[in-house]
Amino acid sequence: MKILVKLFANFRQGRFKVQEFELSVTTTCAEVAAMLKIAEAELGVVLVNGRHAQLAQPLREGDTISLFPLVGGG
Amino acid sequence: MSDLLVFLQARSRNGLLPWAAQFAASQCFRKGLAEVEEIALANGLLPARYQRNRAMLSVPEQHRLFARHVAVIGCGGLGGYVLAGLARLGIGRITAIDPDCFEEHNLNRQLLSSIKNLGQPKVAAAVEQLGAINPAVTVIAYQEAFGMGNGERLLRGADVVVDCLDSVTVRLELAEVCTLLGIPLVHGAIGGWYGHVSTVLPGALSFDRLYGNNDNGKGVEVTMGNPSFTPAVVAALEVAEVCKLLLDKGSILDDRALSIDLLDMEFTEITL
Structure with missing residues (x-):
């Protein structure tokens, strides 16, 4: 299935802003992050089609997943 | 009419x-x-210092800001700019909370830090500098680390709380205390070129959604540090949210967050 991945902030460094991937059915948000070598400890907000998603959420054909890093400084 | 008013x-x-x-x-x-x-x-009568506010804030609105109490948790990168912004805006009572003293590595970004106050408590600098900016503002300072144990005592009576902390774990505690006390929380966080802002009304789930996938103590700031400009941008957005919350004006960032990327100069709205 085709999935569009959008990366934000420092996740773009050495990767990309937006890229389409052909992934196997039932791939989860966590598996997309792992495929991109983004550790779960780095992950902040995860959106699927612009809505808040859990890491375990499976993706569907045509979904857009957006990954934002955890930001905690002040 | 009183003699003072005639005067x-x-x-x-x-x-x-x-x-x-x-x-x-x-x-x-x-x-x-x-x-x-x-x-x-x-x-x-509008104190002349606020005359450039007059086209966007009426005198009754300026009066309402003066009658309000805002608590700022953390007096470092975000907190310094937030405190100065609130004092210039004319918030009448400001509580400043931070356990730390200024160190040399604060000088690249923390507005209240200077060569002469290295080693001094950050809250003492807040009292001194806010007093110099706007002496009509009452500043209440606590040189304490915010936590579940003292949170209710520190925040009771505040109309709005501004999150300028540097720890995700303590932020989650802050959100819990604000929910308990029914106080709106303006949240900001920064790391490197990046940051985000959101306003959490009592009982809203937006904080769980911002940090729900991960409640590690730290984020991107650990590897990237923080420059001079990112705290200034995010703090200014936090002060704007406080102003609108107190005056019930415009649209606030409740149930959404604004993600800020100053490297690619992109502002992205996240629905929470």
């Missing part, structure tokens, strides 16, 4: 009360500067 009206021009007259009234009538400002605003 203020006689020295006002076009509805504006000059600082010299406000100060003289305080001296002549043995009243605090805050009390003089309260009487002026309650009677339609």
